[in-house]
Amino acid sequence: RITSKFRFSLAPCLGQWSLAPNQNFEDLLVKNRFFKLFRYTLNEYSSFCDHFPMYKENLSLADPDLDKTLKEIFGFETFRPGQKEAITTLLKTGRLLCIQPTGHGKSLLYQLPACLLDGITLVISPLLALMRDQIRHLNERFRIPAAAINTDQTEEENARAKQEALTGKIKVLFIAPEQLDHVDRFAFLLSLQIKLLVVDEAHCISTWGHDFRPSYRQIINLLSALAAQKPDIKILGLTATADERVEKDIQKQLTLSDRPVSVMRETMDRPNIRLSVLSRRGWPDKLAACRRLLQQVEGSGLIYCATRENVELVAEFLQLQNLHVAAYHAGFEPEEKQKLQNEFLADRYKALVATNALGMGIDKSNLRFVVHFDMPGSITAYYQEVGRCGRDGLPSKGFLLFDSSDRQVQEYFIHSAIPSPEQFDQVLDAVASAEAAPNLTLIKRMTGLHPTKVTIILAELVEQNFLSKTSQGGVQVYKSLFKEQKPDLSRYENQEKVKTSELENMLHYGRQKEMCRMAVLRTALGDKKASSCGHCDVCQPSSETQEDSSSIALWLQNRPYPIAPTALHKVSAGISLFDSKMRSPLFVRFMKERNEVANLEEMDPAFIQLLLQQFETLAKRHQLGALIPLPSKTWKAQSCLLNLLSKHFHLPILEGVLAWKEPPAQRQGELLNNDQRHHNVHQRMQVVSHSSIPSGALVLVDDYIGSGNTLKEAARALRQNKTIKNELVPFTIASLKWHLGKPGFS
Incomplete structure (x- = not known):
């Protein structure tokens, strides 16, 4: 049998032929001189029908048998409401x-x-x-x-x-x-x-x-x-x-x-999800609460964090507690993300700690819980994310670890996405003044603006016909149309008001203890039939356990911060002593004294002890061969600390191997975004001497890492010398997160 649509397409070729009521269409073709002409077409059509059995019937789009299609193709007996x-x-x-x-x-x-x-x-x-x-x-x-x-x-x-x-x-x-x-x-x-x-x-x-x-x-x-x-x-x-x-x-x-x-x-009600808010202040308390929840709750789930850095820290802590979790965010290689996703779907993890790069799209119906380690920026985002659990209809739980100071990162997200009139002028001036039509990377470097803002501004200027975009050899470039008016930015004024209002509503959700949690979410989403769920922590309150977090606070202060490996130039994973986000006393003192203190006697003994302890961790992971200092004019204690590590771990110091052939025009911290920082150091470092490089991993030592561009430039210079095949391992005192759109670190 064959679809009526296909019969119609053959009709002009078949002339005046017609089928008897019970005659088989294919039999008719076999018996006539057109068989050879249509045999290939029929075979192709038959193969297509193997994929879509409903096409074997006389099914018209105007009146399809949806129930039959649902069963034959998708294997479902009935539709959902x-x-x-x-x-x-x-x-x-x-x-x-x-x-x-x-x-x-x-x-x-x-x-x-x-x-x-x-x-x-x-x-x-x-x-x-x-x-x-x-x-x-x-x-x-x-x-x-x-x-x-x-x-x-x-x-x-x-x-x-x-x-x-x-x-x-x-x-x-x-x-x-x-x-x-x-x-x-x-x-x-x-x-x-x-x-x-x-x-x-x-x-x-x-x-x-x-x-x-x-x-x-x-x-x-x-x-x-x-x-x-x-x-x-x-x-x-x-x-x-x-x-x-x-x-x-x-x-x-x-x-x-x-x-x-x-x-x-449809109604926004999710009656099988029990919502709870756990008020916690600071990293130690939130980590302690997260650990307890994972130890107590059944099944598998997701833990949401606001940033990639938070994802990796939370995952690392939970792994140290012998909980089978893994980190997931957009910075991972596609193959690694696919592997993690497949393993999670196969129930090989208790939880994935993720940004919304994963959670919004995970198709796992039997998630039993969702924990928000960081507060999201709106109730609508929270509803969407917590709604990933319990899609099979069975009882599930959603936990928000609420700390009102989380608003700071959400305010940062809002401001980084709302450009100002002055920033629009910066982009227009950059495009107009460029010698040749610039691409996105060049515009980011010329303006120094936050990358997100540059993307937003370009899209707006193209839409309002201030710029045109064309493709040159597959690379998109922008040209000025020299329009005299000013861009209409009213949508961004509206957007800032909306996002700020939604953030306030999310803060209210976390603070309030009078109205049903699910009813708050449903009402915010326009569900006019919202009623109390009867089982959230407001409808059915219970006593709350406060965890002991003193040991976690100590761990956070002494935890080595991981430096991620990079495929480019084959740089292995390394470590930093301090994470700037934690603002430990030792970190604060180091940053204040790095331009002044030049000998061990003036340093905090706790700092020296931590330095040796964390380098020992690195030595256990790799077969170390030598220390290579990155060139620095401002780190006064570089020489004495290198000598300390050299003596304690019996490693030679390869001074002078790396040097600036052309010093950077500015210090990295003075620049405005990572495109500028990359350009500031790219192709400026060189290998001066390499005749006595021993076997084993080469430890690249610097005072701090920010964007990572200086480290990448050092690795590029070393790899450019084909005789240096050693493993490269970075080791820095601090890890900073540079501001984007302004100088300094956060």
């Missing part, structure tokens, strides 16, 4: 915004229609971890060919995905919104036969949304361009976090050619 209605609405009207809670099965709303439509379903999503999960499920479980284009993949993988999309070998293509910013990739998408465009995390296109992203505005441009080419294209917006104002804004932006966008909103 609202799913069938949403799919029917999408197929009939072509425009739908669906607002459903996390774990409600929103992905089926595009996966099933993708099987029915004869072109590509394009899914725009910021969640790279979700892409990996969805592609695995579609290809392996449901046999629906799918691929992705994103920065987590190699150039070869992205090229293969593009080719498969162009040749019609896939049904679903995932792409990150940032890909739309590049003119070449934007043009590529316009060349595809896209029949359904899905905007995942649709709140990101709204200025009023909690997670507004400038690159998402390119989606509207893509929608307009596709709709002009293909008026019948279908559009689906998905989100779990949109109040009424955000809903209306999304609806307005997705409305093209006066075709209205239907809205389907």
